[in-house]
Every structure is written in C-alpha cells, then in structure tokens.
Amino acid sequence: MAYEINEECINCGACVDSCPVDAITEGDSIHVIDADTCIDCGACQDVCPTDAPNPA
C-alpha cells in the first residue's frame, strides 16, 4: 500500500517535510509520492490543504 497525490494538489510543498521517509517530490504540476518508499503513515494527508494525498 502507498498513498497517491491526486489532481487536487496545488504544489504548495507542505507535505514534503511531513513525510518521515522522504517519499514526496515535486512534479511538473503536482507533487508525487514514490510508492516503493511510502510507508502508508498518512502524515502528508494531515498537513495537505486540499486533501490531495489519499490511500491508493
């Protein structure tokens, strides 16, 4: 299991520092979670202003 960031992402970057395993990087239009690194903790969803990260 991993979280995925949907199209509601506004590229604010708030989630990057919340991730304990550094799984989130900035993409072209939205931020992206590396599914192989994500440990499914939900911290990124808690800090996201648009609720873009969700369990895949």
Ligand code: SF4
């Ligand atoms: Fe996108 Fe939410 Fe992360 Fe901001 S906190 S970059 S809106 S996923």
Ligand code: SF4
């Ligand atoms: Fe990182 Fe946790 Fe979000 Fe996965 S669910 S990307 S481990 S903060």
